[in-house]
Amino acid sequence: xxSEYFPVLLFLAVAAVIGIALLVLGNVLGPKKAVxxxxxxxxxxFEAFEDARMRFDVRYYLVAILFILxxxxxxxxxxxxxxxxxxxxxxxxxxxxxxxxxxVGFIYEWKKGALEWE
Amino acid sequence: MTEFNTRDLVTILPELVFLGSIGAILIVDLFxxxxxxxxxxxxxxxxxxxxAGFVWSAAxxxxxxxxxxxxxVDMIATTLKLAVLLTTALALVYxxxxxxxxxxxxxxxxxxxxxxTLGMLLLVSAGNLVTAYLGLELLALSSYALVxxxxxxxxxxxxxxxxxxxxxxxxxxxLYGMSMVYGATGTLDLARIVAATPDVQHPNxxxxxxxxxxxxxxxxxxxxxxxxxxxxxxxxxxxxVTTFIGSAPKLAAFGLAYRLLEDGLGGMSPHWSQMLxxxxxxxxxxxNLFAIAQTNLKRMLAYSTISHVGFLLLGFVGATPAGYxxxxxxxxxxxxxxxxxxxxxxxxxRAGFEADEIDDFKGLNQRSPWYAAVMATIxxxxxxxxxxxxxxxxxxxxxxxxxxxxxxxxxxxxxxAIVGLFYYLRVVKVMYFDDAIxxxxxxxxxxxxxxxxxxxxxxALLGLGFASGPLxxxxxxxxxx
Amino acid sequence: MTFELVCFYVFAAVAAAAALAxxxxxxxxxxxxxxxxxxFSMACVWLLADAEFLAVALVLVYVGAVMxxxxxxxxxxxxxxxxxxxxASRFLPIGVAVAAVMLVEMLMLIGVRSLKVEPxxxxxxxxxxxxxxxxxxxxFTDYLLxxxxxxxxxxVGLIAAVPLTLRHRVGVKKQxxxxxxxxxxxxxxxxxxxxxxxxxxxxx
Numbered sequence: 177x178x179s180e181y182f183p184v185l186l187f188l189a190v191a192a193v194i195g196i197a198l199l200v201l202g203n204v205l206g207p208k209k210a211v212x213x214x215x216x217x218x219x220x221x222f223e224a225f226e227d228a229r230m231r232f233d234v235r236y237y238l239v240a241i242l243f244i245l246x247x248x249x250x251x252x253x254x255x256x257x258x259x260x261x262x263x264x265x266x267x268x269x270x271x272x273x274x275x276x277x278x279x280v281g282f283i284y285e286w287k288k289g290a291l292e293w294e
Numbered sequence: 295m296t297e298f299n300t301r302d303l304v305t306i307l308p309e310l311v312f313l314g315s316i317g318a319i320l321i322v323d324l325f326x327x328x329x330x331x332x333x334x335x336x337x338x339x340x341x342x343x344x345x346a347g348f349v350w351s352a353a354x355x356x357x358x359x360x361x362x363x364x365x366x367v368d369m370i371a372t373t374l375k376l377a378v379l380l381t382t383a384l385a386l387v388y389x390x391x392x393x394x395x396x397x398x399x400x401x402x403x404x405x406x407x408x409x410x411t412l413g414m415l416l417l418v419s420a421g422n423l424v425t426a427y428l429g430l431e432l433l434a435l436s437s438y439a440l441v442x443x444x445x446x447x448x449x450x451x452x453x454x455x456x457x458x459x460x461x462x463x464x465x466x467x468x469l470y471g472m473s474m475v476y477g478a479t480g481t482l483d484l485a486r487i488v489a490a491t492p493d494v495q496h497p498n499x500x501x502x503x504x505x506x507x508x509x510x511x512x513x514x515x516x517x518x519x520x521x522x523x524x525x526x527x528x529x530x531x532x533x534x535v536t537t538f539i540g541s542a543p544k545l546a547a548f549g550l551a552y553r554l555l556e557d558g559l560g561g562m563s564p565h566w567s568q569m570l571x572x573x574x575x576x577x578x579x580x581x582n583l584f585a586i587a588q589t590n591l592k593r594m595l596a597y598s599t600i601s602h603v604g605f606l607l608l609g610f611v612g613a614t615p616a617g618y619x620x621x622x623x624x625x626x627x628x629x630x631x632x633x634x635x636x637x638x639x640x641x642x643x644r645a646g647f648e649a650d651e652i653d654d655f656k657g658l659n660q661r662s663p664w665y666a667a668v669m670a671t672i673x674x675x676x677x678x679x680x681x682x683x684x685x686x687x688x689x690x691x692x693x694x695x696x697x698x699x700x701x702x703x704x705x706x707x708x709x710x711a712i713v714g715l716f717y718y719l720r721v722v723k724v725m726y727f728d729d730a731i732x733x734x735x736x737x738x739x740x741x742x743x744x745x746x747x748x749x750x751x752x753x754a755l756l757g758l759g760f761a762s763g764p765l766x767x768x769x770x771x772x773x774x775x
Numbered sequence: 776m777t778f779e780l781v782c783f784y785v786f787a788a789v790a791a792a793a794a795l796a797x798x799x800x801x802x803x804x805x806x807x808x809x810x811x812x813x814x815f816s817m818a819c820v821w822l823l824a825d826a827e828f829l830a831v832a833l834v835l836v837y838v839g840a841v842m843x844x845x846x847x848x849x850x851x852x853x854x855x856x857x858x859x860x861x862x863a864s865r866f867l868p869i870g871v872a873v874a875a876v877m878l879v880e881m882l883m884l885i886g887v888r889s890l891k892v893e894p895x896x897x898x899x900x901x902x903x904x905x906x907x908x909x910x911x912x913x914x915f916t917d918y919l920l921x922x923x924x925x926x927x928x929x930x931v932g933l934i935a936a937v938p939l940t941l942r943h944r945v946g947v948k949k950q951x952x953x954x955x956x957x958x959x960x961x962x963x964x965x966x967x968x969x970x971x972x973x974x975x976x977x978x979x
Contacts, residue, residue, distance in 0.1 A: 178779065178823060188819075236851070237848060237936075237940055238936060238937070238941060240844040241932070241940075242936070244836070245929045247835070247839065249926075251832050255908075255910055255911030256911060256914075259915065263916065266915060270915050270923070273923055274922065274925075274926045277313075277317075277926040277927060277929075280930065281930040281934065283321065284320055284933065284934060284937070285937055288324070290937050290941050294947040313927070360920075364919075364921065400938060402938040405934055409930075416924060424918065425921060425924070428921050428928065432924065432927055435928060435935060436931050436935070439931075439934070439938070443938065443939075498884050498886060502881060502884050502885055
């Protein structure tokens with residue numbers, strides 16, 4: 177059964193080789209004649225005002241966590257779909273309750289305005 | 295493979311009713327104005343009361359399992375559930391005024407408490423390691439968020455972070471232990487683990503699993519040396535939240551300890567009872583000695599909690615039904631006392647004034663003799679002065695420890711109980727013999743249910759002391775004695 | 776040594792090395808990306824153990840969603856890199872000592888021999904089902920209750936996240952297309968009648 181994943185393994189190997197090779201080639205073959213001005217971040221002709229790393233807004237966190245929750249919900253749907261015909265009604269009811277609970281949560285976040293991007 | 299049947303639904307009916315009510319409350323709260331939050335408040339208490347009614351009326355005489363052993367209902371579960379629901383309702387009544395004054399009375403306060411309560415109901419009915427873990431996570435996750443609810447407060451944020459990190463560590467320990475137990479016995483079902491214990495292939499693997507499970511349980515109980523989070527969390531959380539997490543979850547932690555250690559790992563009791571004896575001694579010592587040094591009442595009560603956990607563990611060391619019955623009695627007595635102790639702080643607090651320093655209670659007798667008397671009753675009950683509720687609880691666990699052959703442990707406990715008397719009496723002394731910092735009579739909140747219920751709860755500690763005979767008989771019956 | 780075993784050692788080594796990188800590299804973003812590599816290698820190891828669904832779920836949920844969250848969190852924080860390193864190296868010897876003691880203790884207790892426990896027979900293979908099918912069957916029969924409790928935990932996660940992070944800004948100007956579409960002439964335009972306001976001797 178694992179042998180079915182052999183192409184995936186090959187793909188991984190090829191991807192790793194290409195990725196590493198390109199980095200190495202670029203480093204080895206590329207001319208490196210660095211000066212301070214050349215390495216400085218480009219800020220429209222000025223000296224750089226601040227660090228390139230900026231703090232993200234906390235709103236991204238909310239979006240990400242909501243995404244995780246519903247992503248997990250979808251992850252549970254996959255095995256459900258596989259055995260739905262065999263298990264039958266109990267599986268339908270079980271998933272119904274599962275989705276109902278999460279839908280209540282969804283109504284909550286919608287009404288709270290967590291889906292708005294101000 | 296177990297097939298689904300409707301009898302399972304009847305067994306779990308109280309939880310289903312509770313879940314349905316939570317859903318309804320969630321929706322209702324979304325559509326009301328913040329000024330109408332009293333609706334959420336009343337509905338939440340109603341939901342707790344209705345669930346308690348279902349728990350009571352659906353209580354089976356015998357041990358019943360549902361969902362293929364996942365969910366267990368017996369008299370222990372019923373008793374703990376009733377106590378959890380009562381304590382939670384009390385915490386909601388005591389917390390409303392405090393949260394309202396600070397503009398923290400949001401719908402999430404109720405929802406998270408209700409979800410945490412649902413987690414506790416599942417936890418005390420766990421018949422499987424998976425159910426126990428998920429119930430615990432439901433409780434823990436809600437509690438972390440509750441502590442952080444006041445997000446403009448730096449100490450609340452710090453408390454929440456500490457609680458979360460250490461709680462996650464404890465869950466990790468517990469899971470690691472569970473995985474070893476599974477590896478050794480090949481099952482997650484608690485009843486089957488007990489059955490498989492005598493002839494496991496690798497007893498040492500099981501023993502290491504037990505170590506990790508004891509560590510996880512000790513973290514959740516707050517036993518020394520796994521107590522570091524407790525003072526910071528109790529201090530940093532809004533008092534209304536402390537009222538909740540300081541009371542009802544102790545009952546659930548007792549349930550967790552009982553289900554895992556006795557229901558699941560009863561065959562390993564010679565191993566874990568030694569560990570629990572050490573934890574008990576350390577908790578009694580550290581809790582009582584550190585409490586003396588505290589000037590903040592919430593921190594003092596946190597260290598007092600640690601010492602009470604030590605007492606609770608005394609009931610476990612013998613691994614006998616009589617000991618568990620005494621420990622359950624202790625847990626119930628402690629939860630009902632702790633909830634009103636934190637409730638007193640919430641009562642005295644006003645907007646911009648936390649009332650959580652011991653000095654804030656100075657001269658309370660001059661300002662309000664009634665509430666000084668209530669507070670004194672609470673302190674005496676926590677200290678274990680006869681004839682209060684706390685005294686009988688202490689007496690029973692001590693007796694069970696002596697009966698189990700742990701005389702030295704009982705003596706250590708008595709010594710530290712006497713040490714503990716000092717800091718409880720200091721609060722009483724401050725109230726009666728010191729001069730008030732603020733003059734005049736005490737300005738009490740207009741929240742009438744808060745004042746009434748708190749008074750009744752405080753005085754009930756005296757009444758329950760006299761009624762402890764039937765209550766203890768009840769606990770004994772729960773453990774088949 | 777079979778080919779499978781070689782694959783196992785390669786992926787396990789990558790996972791261990793990447794996990795070490797997570798806690799030792801300077802840049803938190805690189806640490807987060809190393810964690811992605813750890814997850815990915817672990818998914819491959821699980822795949823070798825015939826746990827197909829878990830492997831796919833790990834990539835889908837952890838690499839796909841949790842790591843995005845981690846990266847957001849890392850970028851949200853303003854971590855000063857140098858002081859962090861100093862405290863880390865100060866506690867490193869103690870940490871290593873404790874870890875070593877624990878490892879030795881556990882190995883002594885459990886014994887190296889019991890590390891070679893005969894694995895319990897794969898229930899999916901005995902039942903003649905694929906991994907995902909077997910897992911799904913037990914999820915919807917034996918583990919029905921935990922499955923529903925999982926939904927509750929997800930909902931609590933949602934309810935906890937919203938009050939902790941959601942802040943409505945005041946004074947934000949935004950368009951509401953729904954209201955724009957529904958607008959009528961009466962809402963925008965008011966025709967009033969009034970007398971002409973011209974003073975005497977003044978030209979309008």
